[in-house]
Amino acid sequence: MSYVRGLKCRECGREYPKEVLFVCEYCFGSLEVNYDYGRIKKDLTKEVILRRPKTMWRYKELLPLDNDPTVGLNSGFTPLIPANNLAKKLGVKELYIKDDSVNHPTLSFKDRVVSVAISKAREFGFDTVACASTGNLANSVSAQAASVGLKSYIFIPADLELGKVVASLIYSPCLVAVEGNYDEVNRLCSEIASKYKWAFVNINIRPYYAEGSKSMGYEIAEQLNWKLPLHIVVPSAGGSLITKIWKSFNELQKLGFVDSVPTKVYCAQGHGCSPIVTAIKEKTEIIKPVKPKTIAKSLAIGNPADGYYAIDTVRKSGGYGEEATDAEIVEAIKLLAKEEGIFTETAGGVTLAVAKRLIENKIIPKDESIVLCITGNGLKTQEAVIKALPKPLKIRPNLASFEEQIKNGTNQKIADDKVIEYYI
């Protein structure tokens, strides 16, 4: 049933069989899955998709498995929400939130890539999976490996948020906290991957893993009734998601699902870790690696593996890049919660803060359709916002005490900078 021809080098185009490979032996370019689009076009129609369950697997012909998935069967098809309150606040006409903060099973967009990666790892016959992660990938690999009884080795930087650590540990992986930043974790993992026969989801089976991100793009297109948005803002770490959303839109055009791809793609990063955005602004194709310093830890990759392709995507689409300071990220998280009732993690704060700036700077016009990719859940990064929130009203359990306190107004009034001590 597979529509996969094999792998293909993104640089020199050399083709490879569908095996556990990720770099071209000749030019060291990265490999990508190569599909038989002619056959897909014959078999996959809008009607076929419509009849299938509302998960990412309704587009399974465009994902790189040989058989039906065995992991993450409920991932994807997250809501696309018309964000009318927020639109009014930002002064724009048509704004949507693609809400992967409620993805299954671990509340981030990473469930898409991991569902594909672990299903593929099982097709290859691995009994152990592993990853180098900034947090969300760790959660998803831990959970999904547990769900099918695979062993997992999870490598994270030692300074991650408590919520992300707990949301890995609960699934009993072997969790390894490395005293270093993500780039150091990743370098170590490449070494480990060459020695141990494990499926490192974002290293040795990366070409398959990365394809899972395309499902976010297919869903946005379908949820907009097969009309692509004119603007999409995507948070970037390694630069894979942004590249794959663009790929998904172009595949939809190739298959005749949409007439054209008018979408401008914008890269959002945190100030303090914005190697892709910096290169876009400086109009260079060369990524200058940085030492990350941002509260958006899920995006804190200083040397992005797909940085070059992310820049290429932004340029080809006619989009741009922008960054958000820590303070702007916190404000944006609060804004999204207040206006739309959605609690996102720091990466979502980056997306909204960057969108706000692009709109204010008239780079995104106010009267055109905009999609914001909200990729993770706020419950995992509570440290980032707790100091910016007021204390609850504290009362004795009687009406008089309640009315005495409520006279003083809402919670906002009694905010103070000792709030963290109140909670912990």
Ligand SMILES: *Cc1c(COP(=O)(O)O)cnc(C)c1O
């Ligand atoms: C990993 C991640 C991203 C970015 O992913 P890349 O494909 O590495 O650019 C965005 N948002 C969240 C919440 C993530 O965990």
